[in-house]
Amino acid sequence: MPDDLNWAIGGEAGDGIDSTGKIFAQALSRAGRHVYTSKDFASRIRGGYTAYKVRTSLDRVESVVDRLDVLIALTERTINENMDELHDGSVIIYDGERTSMQDVEVPENMTGLDVPLKRLAEEAGGAIMRNVVALGAACEVANFPIEHLDSSLSKRFGDKGTAIVENNQQAARLGQEYTTEHYDHAYGYDIETTDEDYVLLNGDEAIGMGAIAAGCRFYSGYPITPATDVMEYLTGRIDQYGGKVVQAEDELAAINLALGAARAGARAMTATSGPGIDLMTETFGLVATTETPLVVCDVMRAGPSTGMPTKQEQGDLNMLLYGGHGEIDRLIVAPTTVSECFWKTVEAFNLAERYQIPVFLVADLSLAVTEQTYPPDAFDMDAVEIDRGKLVDDDEIDPWADEQERFQPHFPTADGISPRTLPGTDGGAHMTTGLEHDSLGRRTEDTEVRVEQVDKRQRKVETAKTEEDWSSREFGDPDADTLVVSWGSNEGPIREAMERLAQNGIDIRFLSVPYLFPRPELSDAVEAAETTVVVECNARGQFANLLEQDVFERVERINKYNGVRFKADELVADITDLVRPQEVTTQ
């Protein structure tokens, strides 16, 4: 226990909470410790309450917990918001000289460290560094070597010059020294460091990095929380590989820009969140019927309408499965961890080109904003493979041309996948259209050709079903009576809950589903289990409904839709309640 630490900084939007939190998380990561972060943030530029939370351990951490050991509180509200998570022995660092904090009363069972953050920051060179003073104090409390914080500050401010870095390092020192001088040095925390090499990144960044690795060279998007980080990550970086990010006037344009780039032959992607997916739905059918390889990323947030833009939800499943008029062929992959955000992005690009089809890459807010540590080889670039599918060059066109030497981009092959020429290929010129078309890509209302083309497009999906691996990620005891099924970011908290449930004598088989269409065949697993529980962040149980349709059996549901991700603690209680209703545990 003393080696684990749950730490947070909270204040108003505009207080620099995010960047301060990230600096501390990076320091821990650089000290060879595992880190899992979460954010309480609001859709506003200033004011309100926002917090950045860090959980760190020597072992991998996959979830937030209802526990807060060290809290840097820039506002009184920060303390009140976290009262449930604070405990005997929690340490609260605050600046009693701040007018709004003068009357703050730290509960008696906790330790309050009143540190003049602003004054010490000014001493180091500027009030703007007050959060860094607090980080220095936090290092002292956690017994965490301040050199790692120095290293993280160098990374954060390095491009602003040596003086800025040194001022910040000095600010941290002043915070640490003040704490040593004015308070007893025995808080019970001892943050050990290791020589492990970790990188720290969030799901949006992993998606962006996966896109570059996969050869994506064109990204168009319209800023929207929580998908903007993908765009910001790619901006500038993709240029180094000959690519470009284009900010569109709206999501209608964003998807059509990407569609154009894909028709030209670039690997192209757009990313958005629910409200943007609504607009993009207009073009889904065009992408599908023109058989254009395109990756559309949806980073889900709480809906409907504007909903709760900065809150977690997995509510877009039905939309992604069924959105759009007519019958639209599509593939849907849904990463379940931050590192999988990388690998599933690579996979999405290969699937898109192999099957000339729209591929939806579905993440959720929790995955997108959570920063997690990984050894660098979790993103082994040598393992990235690129398959561009049935691309045809000018000397390979003949077999695919009709008797008048016209190239047939929608030729109804046995596997449903047609040859594809990129513009600029001699002899490959062709049109295509969102109207039903013949093999030449020209409009038709011929009943037989219509059936031939619909069947051909469906045949592609059938080919994908048999040729690709759509299996679940399996964890726990394969023979357990209780089967837990979930998708998206819930994998982490469920895995952590399982360990604790096992200690309580409850064994679980857990299938984490990274493919929503096609998806794993779960009939046998559901049949073998005594109880099947679907865990998801929505109210109506969209995946549970789907599973019931798939397996013709009723399943139990654990749904959360208050905007906050699942925590391992509550899952332990909820699952225990379902499996052993007589001994409800409240953690």
Next chain:
Amino acid sequence: MSSDVRFIDFKSDKQPTWCPGCGDFGTMNGMMKGLAETGNHPDDTFIVAGIGCSGKIGTYMHSYALHGVHGRALPVGIGVKLANPDLEVMVAGGDGDGYSIGAGHFVHAVRRNVDMSYVVMDNRIYGLTKGQASPTSREDFETSTTPDGTNQTPVNPLALALSSGATFIGQTFSSDAQSHAEVVRKAIEHDGFGFVNVYSPCVTFNDVDTYDYFRDSIVDLGETDHDPADRDAAMERIMEGGTEYTGVIYQDPDSVPYEQREGIEGSMTEIPDGAPDDAMDLVREFY
């Protein structure tokens, strides 16, 4: 190869289904001529067409082409061009496609100034849906959906373009084959977004903006002392009521296309078989 391309090479073997006498025939011929005269080849050309009578043009021409969603032709064309600047990209559509459902994209395509051309067949009516008011229909134009006229000011596409930062604005009359083709050619040659609004009469549903009307009202700026580089003079012509000017109305001689400003140097279509050689550096950035 491109030097011996004839305009007929841009024609497909599909016969147009436009009404006999439709202005779109002349518009399309000028587009094909413009493309051939500027040394382009069908295999290196990408046409994007909108929805409506004008949108059928992709079928009647021979090139790489996409006929997309109503109003979204411009973003598709921009995407094509940015992903492969070696291609000649031409977007074609109607007044409904460009100035109503796609008006937002029109403004932003003009602003972005990508090196491509945009030809709008403006017949001031919705033809394919059999005669409803369009955004350029006159205020008192009576149709099945506007029995008392539209009671709205028509969109002035040229003014919209100029105020959005257009670097090339042309206007032509589809039956004036030679000058139409010439303006289209100049739009293609222009270093930036070459916008041409074409009076392309609908002989079936618009009995006001007819061939006779345009013949009587048009003033060809090529025969006046108008200087296309003079933005104020262009604005004056554009805002003038009653006269239908044709020719190159405005051209910014210093136009620099977006892709050049953004440093896009070549096609994005070629990629390695795996991750880029130095891709582990991207991972190390997160240390």
